[in-house]
Amino acid sequence: MFTGIVEEVGRVSQVIRGVNSQKLTIRAKKIMDDMSLGDSIAVNGICLTVTEFCKDSFSVDVMHETLNNTSLLGVAIGKKVNLERAMQVNGRLGGHIVSGHIDGIGLIADIKKDDIAFRYKISCERHLLKYIVRKGSITIDGISLTVASLYEDSFEVSVIPHTSKNTILNEKKIGDIVNLENDCIGKYVERLINFENNTYEVKKGCGITEEFLLKNGF
Incomplete structure (x- = not known):
């Protein structure tokens, strides 16, 4: 999980393109301090996993689903990106709860x-x-x-x-x-309201009623 408070701006130093994937290497400073393999890093808001790192850069794999639904499809060497490490439980939540899963x-x-x-x-x-x-x-x-x-x-x-x-x-x-x-709150409320209808879309005229709230323990 993230907060949406960007820690630093990094720069893409390498792009290796596969058929339906990419490997990105990103140069950074601040977020490298306590980095470990497997860490989650938000890159322009996209939650990605660190697969390699050295003193001043780290690499991540970008899968087909991510390329299809984000701006990383057209990323190029030299492009600047927003970076944020995963939220620490003992830290201040300065923004809001961010999953890093782009809608x-x-x-x-x-x-x-x-x-x-x-x-x-x-x-x-x-x-x-x-x-x-x-x-x-x-x-x-x-x-x-x-x-x-x-x-x-x-x-x-x-x-x-x-x-x-x-x-x-x-x-x-x-x-x-x-x-x-x-x-994320709105998406969970929508899913809860429509669960019995087995649909992800809110039907016209559907709303939260007193009966619905009592039925669900409110």
Whole structure:
């Protein structure tokens, strides 16, 4: 598990492409301090496993499923990436609970200055938007952010200067692809509501009622 608080920006130093997979080597500094084989590292919000490492870099394998559903498909040597080590139980939870399992991708539709901050408008598919709520949490390329505005086909986040300076968001342009992970709570609630119907989709008109809450111990 992660918090969405990016620890440092790394740089891709090697890409070995397979038929439906990739091996990435990433140069880093801070996160190398206590690294071990098998550690989980969030790379642009994607939970990946360390397979090799040395003093200033580590390698991870990227499988077919991950390539199909994230922005890593087009990653190239020299590309900067957000990095975060797995959360420690005795540490502060500065962001929100992030699994590193990407739900889908979004597209940066607009970037505008807002006093000291920048507002990013992200367009995405409806199956992702249904889990996004105003003032709720969203993970963009591994960064825990708060939803500022919601639209029919997009949402906005406001990014403070510190976050912009210490992540790769300040290098993003309109039209760039970003990885999105929804807050897990909404997905679990949806699954619980629809379990007996054996479906992952919320039916029209379905809602939480007093009867439902009492039946499930609330």
